[in-house]
Amino acid sequence: MWYEIIPSLIVVGLVPVIPQLGAYYLNQYFLGNPMRRDMRDIWDRHMFTRDSRIDGAPWKHRGLENIPDD
Template identity: 45%
Template sequence: MWYEILPSAGIILVALAVPGYATFYLNKAVFGNAFRRNLDFRWDRHMMQRDERLTGDAYKQNGLDAIPDK
């Protein structure tokens, strides 16, 4: 019957979902942040360096209050 495919489909679904969820928790454990920044492009690397220079942490949310007044 058609329902005999359900165990196999469940195993495949779990096997495909595990890497996506594992990266979330591995990044949280290793880097202290659950989301990794994509540094493939020069602009992204530049923005990460700017964030790290302004706030000391590249993953911290930045706003106008993060820019020091002179």
């Protein structure tokens, strides 16, 4: 019947999700933040240091309220 496909559907649906959840928790444990940034390009390094300077925490994405009105 049609309900026999449900176990395989769950397995196929969870296979792409498990590595993403694992990466989230591994980065949280080892790096102290859940999102890892790629630092190979100079632009990414500039944005990381900019976020650190403006907000103090580069992995917390906040809006325009943190940018000073100079």
